Amino acid sequence: MCAETTDQTPDYKSTLNLPQTDFPMRAGLPKREPEWLEKWARIGIYDRLRETAGDRKPFILHDGPPYANGNLHIGHALNKILKDFITRSQQMLGRDARYVPGWDCHGLPIEWKIEEQYRAKGKNKDDVDVVDFRRECRAFADSWIDVQRNEFKRLGVSGNWADPYLTMDYHAEAVIAGEFQKFLMNGTLYQGSKPVMWSPVEKTALAEAEIEYHDHKSHTIWVPFRAVRGPKSLAHAKVVIWTTTPWTIPSNKAVAYNPKIAYGLYEITARPEECWCNIGDRYVLADTLAEEVLTKARLEPSMYRRIADVSAAELAEVTLAHPFNGLEGADGFWDYDVPMIDGDHVTDDAGTGFVHTAPSHGADDYECFVKRNWIDRMTHNVGEESEFLPHVPFFGGAIHPMGGEGKPLQVFDRKGKEGKANSAVITKLVEAGGIIARGQVKHSYPHSWRSKAPVIFRNTPQWFASIDREVGDGQDTYGKTIRTRALTSIDELVQWTPKTGRNRLHSMIEARPDWVLSRQRAWGVPLTCFIKKGALPTDPEFLLRDAAVNARIIEAFEADGADAWYLDGAKEKFIGDAANPDDYEQVFDVLDVWFDSGSTHAFVIRDRADGSPDGIADLYLEGTDQHRGWFHSSMLQACGTTGRAPYRGVLTHGFTLDEKGMKMSKSIGNTIVPETIVKQYGADILRLWVAQTDYTADQRIGPEILKGVADSYRRLRNTLRFMLGALSAYTPADEVDIANMPELEQLILHRLAELDVVVRKGYDAYDFQGVFQALFHFCTIDLSAFYFDVRKDVLYCDGDTPERRAARTVMMRLYERLTTWLAPILTFTMEEVWLERNPGEDSSVHLQDMPETPAAWLNPALAERSASVRMVRRVVTGALEEHRRDKTIGSSLEAAPVVHLSADLAQIITNPDTFADLCITSAVTLTTDPAPEGAFALPDAEGVAVVFAKAEGEKCQRCWKILPDVGMHTHDATCGRCDAALTELGV
Incomplete structure (x- = not known):
């Protein structure tokens, strides 16, 4: 019978080594995350990592620039968080992971917004000085950059936010013009008259990347x-x-x-x-x-x-x-x-x-x-507004009776x-x-992806880059034409994640026509060239090709930006004495914005001090739509100017859908914006959602999915909290060498060694889902449901025993690895965990590397034996669960089962006391006798059966084990182990 608790029974709770930590159960992420952001800004983590990089090998993830014209959507968050996973993990794996965020600033969407403002005031854009108009576009883009920068930073994304790249910076505009001039000089630029995708709404040519198809x-x-x-x-x-x-x-x-x-x-x-x-x-x-x-x-x-x-x-x-x-x-x-x-x-x-x-x-x-x-x-x-021109009988004329309201006949009007x-x-x-x-x-019909209005094919003079002419620059390692260089680069230079990305871009470039470089707009980098009056495009003297002229243009752009092209006297200033300016016309078309973003490798990776030594990025990462967008234009642009791809790796992610798998739409009302998630749950929950998804396919998100993510986070947080509590007052003096550890601790170190390989390979392969699943399973199954559950008794009740010191040593090894392994994903939470043991203004987990794991920790033979032990344990716990359900026992400590083992298993499980601890019972009897009829067994666990028996003795009032020696020691109602611990404590 168990001893009855009376008023005279000593209360030993205060003598237990219960977990002690300030790490709260409730994370409070929405409130606390901004505090860590402020700290990271104060101590300048990103800059400190660059300053202490030493001879680390650089890792350059080149940021595909988002467009500076609105608040972030969930796709932005997915993209930037994935990039942050990569840069943080590569840094902690020992590289110098530099990340320069950037913005795409030119182009139609911004220009359209300013035009809308003009129309609202009854003004006409064409009546405004072009330089003044461009300055308004610049100011509009600048205002959104600040908004988006703060939103990205709130997601925990680390980077050189103080010095991002902007395609509208003066140096960037100068480089973009210089990159265009390389096409001018190497013979691939030409003016042609051919049908191009034309937007009647936006009145400009569009590239294939700017087209989407709708019914x-x-x-x-x-x-x-x-x-x-x-x-x-x-x-x-x-x-x-x-x-x-x-x-x-x-x-x-x-x-x-x-x-x-x-x-x-x-x-x-x-x-x-x-x-x-x-x-x-x-x-x-x-x-x-x-x-x-x-x-x-x-x-x-x-x-x-x-x-x-x-x-x-x-x-x-x-x-x-x-x-x-x-x-x-x-x-x-x-x-x-x-x-x-x-x-x-x-x-x-x-x-x-x-x-x-x-x-x-x-x-x-x-x-x-x-x-x-x-x-x-x-x-x-057909004209620029998709109207029949005056010379077309029946249908042309400035005003047509069928046009309506005195308008010419149009295919589509200005509203699409x-x-x-x-x-x-x-x-x-x-x-x-x-x-x-x-x-x-x-049927499926092409639409502008910006105005969402239908487009037409329209013949109009445009400027093209030929992708099949030989490029006269001598950079022929990958081929002599842009197309050949691109296709060769795709197969010989670039690693694709997933590998299907290779096929997609290869087929697109293999079949694509020449690149339409020109747009009939005002906000962008102009095509900095001059054409001879009266000459045909096929004439050798049609284009003015002069290095000194080009140099004067670049110098002016460096000083005053591309606005210099539009100033009075610009033509005369730039041509100078190279030719008679009166003989030439200045081109005022602007470059396709894809040329802008395609040129970013030049003014970011090549020109910046924090760029790449060879001008090639290690990785470009964007959505799958960028095979026809940024990946594509960057490839063509670089192959035309450097002779090869600007990247060694390309990673693509899918699109984000709602919980039902539907595309998010404001009209449907199924959109979820990052700001809402961050305010309700915190950024770490959004980051965890990214880590739990297969980003290579389309992902789903919604309230129920986020609840599931939050539940996973709570389970993980509980594991971390127990670990921190067990490490209370731990010092290096408590260390125990692996050779002196029990097999259970050695097994956990073996699992850490296995996980070290999984984590490193996973991060290098950008398999964040695989990394998190492995760590989450380890934390919740191997640790919380097994190791922590088993070792609670030793941690709480032992005195300064070798077993307790070994368990705490392992807890420290867990702490060192879990915090750094999870830091790229749970950026804020791992900082909180780290600071629990490493407080201080200058302390941060994000200044650490993932620790090396000794090869000696690997013990396959022990792992094999342990698999058998855990199989037997599973049968024992199954047998006990039956008796819990029928109320025979309330706790497993009330049991002392008899375990019938095969001869082979009996060679592995030899110590009944150790096995009782594993099963969390007060005792266990091991026998090789045949199991009696009715013994509990599991069909998938051969060679083991269990007969239930209650533990004999009295209940220790300190550890709650039921043992025969309880009450026979100095301290009342305790077992021998607890009596020794109390004596050690001086109780």
């Missing part, structure tokens, strides 16, 4: 082109095209076919009243699409017949007439031949098997004309809504008898 409802029309010449078999036949852009019909110059498609000639034999076809009409169509097309024309199968095959050779001989050919009032504008041309881009998946070809309004169309050297046949029928151009063309086609069917289709 859009378009007009569809089926238009017959009459054959005017060709083989007799096709006399009077009509080739039918299908298009979703009726507004491009006035610019048609050819019809394309594919020789691999089977075509037929179909004759109309009857017609319903509402049909636009006529009896006797003959249409050439792809056989697989003929029925669908004629059905759209409201014809039943009985109303037409296939009368002949049509071969590719026959089609090649055909010349067509434009549908508007010969119309009265057109003054012969469309009275030209429309040739038929072959093209691999033509398919019979949809449409008619023929493609209406307007080389000024389509990429494939344009390439077909380039291939035939027909560039002189390009049209210029459909204009009247399509309707007007369709109406004229009906009038001309040039249409057999019409409809509408919902």
